[in-house]
Amino acid sequence: MKASRLLHLLLLLQTRQRLTTPELAARLEVSRRTVLRDVEALSTAGVPVYAERGRNGGIVLLPSARLSASHLEPPELEALSVAGLDSALRERMGLTAVWESAERKIAACQAAAPESPSPLADLVLVDSTAWFAAPEAAVEVSDLASTLRHRRRLRILYRRSAESQASTRVVDPYGIVAKSGRWYLVADDQGDSRLLALERLSAFEQLDAPAVLQPGETLRTRWAVLKKRTEEQDRVSVTVRLPEKGLDLARRILGTRIHHVSDAEKGSCVVVVRYPDIESVRQLLQFGDHIEVLAPETARARISQLARDLADSHSTPAS
Structure with missing residues (x-):
């Protein structure tokens, strides 16, 4: 533990060259006395690091001292291999510590070349969480990921979206996918590949039997097929009119369901939205009176009925 902390201290000083004792104590999560x-x-071991006293003092690493920090440990390389995860997703995977360790080494290497352009990490931020929602997985994602390494069959307790009770099933897993802030288990269920939302997976158990996967298939190939299948389910096209100024909000809420947007005319746009069925138009109630459903007639009738039901449920009872 101490060796790891000493390395961390040196990497911080190589990046910043001078830090106060309180700053280092906070970064290392130790006391100031421990830092000193x-x-x-x-210093006793010959590293040119020393403490400067006074108002502007601190812990200083001489500029001539450059620690070779290019070597990344296997866990750090593994964390970087899933670089698409944001901080929240890395936390669920249990990768935060090794990711931060890799980041410190990279930052120290960049500090050794001060004339280089600003690193992309300072200019680009990836946040994979969905807008206005934060669905939580019912199981620990890190535990599931660790179990999946063994490539065994799983017995899971899972509730389908249309069911009120969970049922037990045995699946052959390919892996897990993070999509728009939600986690999915990609697995074959009785030979048919499925996307299983982790917020509806309440328990899992590793079995002794190895997973039986389709020949030549991987997590990426199965995900590509399932993603395409899911997106192609949107077979109902609903045409709506929106104010032009509400188009950005519509893109955030509707995302890839938007199929076409017309040019603005008199301050409004005509937008074609694709849904798997007419019942899904209830999502459009989020726009309140800023939206008008134009076609098909079945969608107009359904949104009208939903609006009446909503108004009735909020009406004030007669005294």
């Missing part, structure tokens, strides 16, 4: 002891130990 670590600095003394490094």
